[in-house]
Amino acid sequence: MTSFYINVLVGGLLIGVVYALIALGLTIIFGVMRVVNFAHGEMVVIGMYLGYGLWAATGLSPWLLAPAAGIVLFGLGYILQRAIVNAFIDRPQHAQFILFISFALVITGCHLVLFGPDPRSIQTPAMMQSYVIGPLRLDAVRTQAAMMALVLIAALVVFLKYSTIGRSIRAAADNLVGAQVIGISVRRVYAITAGIGMACAGAAGALVSPLFDTQPFLATDFTLIAFIIVIVGGLGSLAGALIGGGLIGFAEAIAALAFSPALKTIFSYALLVFVLLLRPNGLFGERERS
Amino acid sequence: MTRRSTITRRKVLTAGAGALGLGVLPGRLAAQTKPVKVGVILYLTGVQAFMGQQTRKGNEFGAKIVKESGGPAMEFVYGDAESKPENGRVVAERLIREGCTLLIGTNDSGSTISVAQAAEAAKIPFLINIASAPQITEQGFTQIFRNFPPATTLVANAVMRIKELGSVTGIEPKTAVMLHVNDTFGQGLLKGVDALWEKLNVPIKIVDRIAYDVRARDLSVEVGKARSVGADLLMPVTRVSDAILIVREMVKQNWSPMGIISPGSPGPYEKAFTDALGKYGDGYMSCVPWYDPTKKRSREIAQRFEKETGDRFDLNAAFAFEAVEIAADAISRAKSSDPAAIHAALKTTNIEDHIILGGPIQFDEKGQNPNIGGAMLQNQGGKPVVIGPVQAAEAKPVFPLVPYDKR
Numbered sequence: 001m002t003s004f005y006i007n008v009l010v011g012g013l014l015i016g017v018v019y020a021l022i023a024l025g026l027t028i029i030f031g032v033m034r035v036v037n038f039a040h041g042e043m044v045v046i047g048m049y050l051g052y053g054l055w056a057a058t059g060l061s062p063w064l065l066a067p068a069a070g071i072v073l074f075g076l077g078y079i080l081q082r083a084i085v086n087a088f089i090d091r092p093q094h095a096q097f098i099l100f101i102s103f104a105l106v107i108t109g110c111h112l113v114l115f116g117p118d119p120r121s122i123q124t125p126a127m128m129q130s131y132v133i134g135p136l137r138l139d140a141v142r143t144q145a146a147m148m149a150l151v152l153i154a155a156l157v158v159f160l161k162y163s164t165i166g167r168s169i170r171a172a173a174d175n176l177v178g179a180q181v182i183g184i185s186v187r188r189v190y191a192i193t194a195g196i197g198m199a200c201a202g203a204a205g206a207l208v209s210p211l212f213d214t215q216p217f218l219a220t221d222f223t224l225i226a227f228i229i230v231i232v233g234g235l236g237s238l239a240g241a242l243i244g245g246g247l248i249g250f251a252e253a254i255a256a257l258a259f260s261p262a263l264k265t266i267f268s269y270a271l272l273v274f275v276l277l278l279r280p281n282g283l284f285g286e287r288e289r290s
Numbered sequence: 291m292t293r294r295s296t297i298t299r300r301k302v303l304t305a306g307a308g309a310l311g312l313g314v315l316p317g318r319l320a321a322q323t324k325p326v327k328v329g330v331i332l333y334l335t336g337v338q339a340f341m342g343q344q345t346r347k348g349n350e351f352g353a354k355i356v357k358e359s360g361g362p363a364m365e366f367v368y369g370d371a372e373s374k375p376e377n378g379r380v381v382a383e384r385l386i387r388e389g390c391t392l393l394i395g396t397n398d399s400g401s402t403i404s405v406a407q408a409a410e411a412a413k414i415p416f417l418i419n420i421a422s423a424p425q426i427t428e429q430g431f432t433q434i435f436r437n438f439p440p441a442t443t444l445v446a447n448a449v450m451r452i453k454e455l456g457s458v459t460g461i462e463p464k465t466a467v468m469l470h471v472n473d474t475f476g477q478g479l480l481k482g483v484d485a486l487w488e489k490l491n492v493p494i495k496i497v498d499r500i501a502y503d504v505r506a507r508d509l510s511v512e513v514g515k516a517r518s519v520g521a522d523l524l525m526p527v528t529r530v531s532d533a534i535l536i537v538r539e540m541v542k543q544n545w546s547p548m549g550i551i552s553p554g555s556p557g558p559y560e561k562a563f564t565d566a567l568g569k570y571g572d573g574y575m576s577c578v579p580w581y582d583p584t585k586k587r588s589r590e591i592a593q594r595f596e597k598e599t600g601d602r603f604d605l606n607a608a609f610a611f612e613a614v615e616i617a618a619d620a621i622s623r624a625k626s627s628d629p630a631a632i633h634a635a636l637k638t639t640n641i642e643d644h645i646i647l648g649g650p651i652q653f654d655e656k657g658q659n660p661n662i663g664g665a666m667l668q669n670q671g672g673k674p675v676v677i678g679p680v681q682a683a684e685a686k687p688v689f690p691l692v693p694y695d696k697r
Binding site for chain 1: 502503507511562570
């Protein structure tokens with residue numbers, strides 16, 4: 001029985017890491033550009049379809065294909081920002097909301113037209129396998145997804161910390177005017193940031209494609225989970241997204257064990273309300289900029 | 291009690307052929323140059339499109355067979371309720387306006403009730419393909435004819451099959467755990483099982499009931515909880531995608547109970563399930579109405595359907611096929627496209643030679659066919675086969691389940 005509890009908790013943490021990658025994409029876009037991407041779940045679903053399509057074409061495991069999906073979504077995000085979103089950066093928030101909700105509707109519509117409503121399922125030998133380590137029995141697909149998500153998160157942190165573009169992004173997030181004064185091209189930074197944010201969503205989508213059957217209507221679930229995580233962790237905080245992802249995965253596992261599996265999702269929302277009551281800016285969130 | 295005519299499909303077709311040969315067709319049918327327009331309402335798009343498309347294939351295949359057999363001329367007009375129950379009525383009204391004098395549908399109880407309201411208002415007979423909600427035949431509708439068992443009968447048949455499993459196999463499971471989807475369908479089936487379990491004195495104790503969210507994408511905890519109960523049987527109430535998730539988790543958690551028996555839910559017999567799971571889908575049992583594999587014609591129809599469409603002749607396709615045969619029989623006897631005449635003919639339906647397991651197709655005063663039987667299926671060699679009742683079995687049950695790590 002103890003091993004069952006340990007397995008459930010570790011399983012919750014593993015999926016939490018993948019959720020964290022999704023939430024990172026949302027939080028990095030908000031942190032730098034101060035726009036809320038309501039189409040983030042749709043980007044994850046694009047990543048899922050890419051994961052499915054690349055798997056069907058190559059036969060490779062989706063966790064190996066996640067970087068490729070990330071690159072495609074980076075390009076999409078970059079172009080989308082330069083072509084459309086940039087014009088909305090200084091507009092009122094309600095205009096930005098409508099723009100991203102429009103993106104969400106258009107993307108879901110395109111998915112329906114291109115792929116239809118039927119779920120598409122990836123079949124790999126790993127889907128029936130698990131790694132046994134002492135009392136632990138880890139789901140192979142989930143472990144692979146979590147490990148690749150960790151690698152991508154680490155790569156992103158290194159990129160933001162040590163590369164010139166990464167430093168520019170952090171500078172723009174910390175002080176936009178200061179960044180402009182020292183000659184940083186804010187338009188370029190915004191486009192790369194949008195690309196990175198959507199690349200996170202795309203890569204996470206490919207990672208979850210063997211875990212959840214791919215279909216257009218999943219997008220709302222991913223958008224919601226990303227919002228819960230970034231609000232719990234603190235909007236705009238990378239550390240908050242990471243800790244928030246793990247926390248949500250862990251909390252859902254505890255809820256399933258202590259109460260009922262059917263109450264998992266309700267527990268996530270309860271955690272959200274609890275954090276908002278005690279720390280309205282989230283666990284790692286900064287106070288509102290004046 | 292009224293005496294029913296004993297008209298069989300063969301008699302109808304023979305009489306039809308004879309009439310054509312002699313040129314003595316009754317006036318209205320001989321004058322009937324235009325085919326009877328039959329409206330078919332299904333979920334052809336949206337989240338339940340998979341089931342609707344499969345049902346449509348059954349309807350279309352039925353139309354083809356009827357045409358080949360020299361049956362009455364029928365023109366099928368399809369209407370899509372878009373996986374929204376409330377759309378049933380709107381689509382039905384449109385089909386009626388377009389001249390349909392008989393409706394067939396749907397593949398969901400909600401939209402069936404919605405269509406029944408439109409049919410009642412326009413006095414157009416409505417032949418129900420697939421829908422199990424008991425209230426459909428309890429609301430006083432006069433135009434409905436349901437050739438599908440109500441949920442209560444589905445569950446009763448399922449409980450009977452589970453009860454007799456011990457005597458058939460000589461292995462008596464003692465305990466069971468239920469793992470069910472937590473929606474109207476899952477709760478309803480659970481209540482039905484609970485009510486009948488004691489009434490029928492089933493010697494298996496249900497030790498736990500574990501609910502899972504209808505939107506759940508991950509059932510690892512639920513399966514882990516069910517496993518920790520240590521029951522002999524797992525009784526899942528699922529749809530196809532969650533049935534796949536459950537088996538995957540069982541394989542990953544290396545849990546092989548004595549048996550997995552679904553008491554009347556869709557999923558395990560569907561092609562999507564066996565395709566997704568391969569050898570791990572074998573052994574899963576389900577209790578549902580099914581075509582009778584002991585009948586030569588049923589087997590031929592199933593084989594031809596599978597050859598021509600590439601799909602499995604499952605519950606959806608079989609009941610859709612049979613609905614078209616019932617419609618053809620009624621139209622032949624009505625000798626008219628008049629809805630009242632078709633309604634009168636449907637009321638006296640008595641088809642003995644048909645494909646679904648059970649007695650002759652007849653409709654009682656509420657429009658329900660009370661003679662539909664229930665089968666116990668088990669996936670063997672990647673496809674469902676009938677293992678019960680004994681007189682209809684095409685294979686012996688593999689029980690206990692072959693452990694997943696030994697496949």
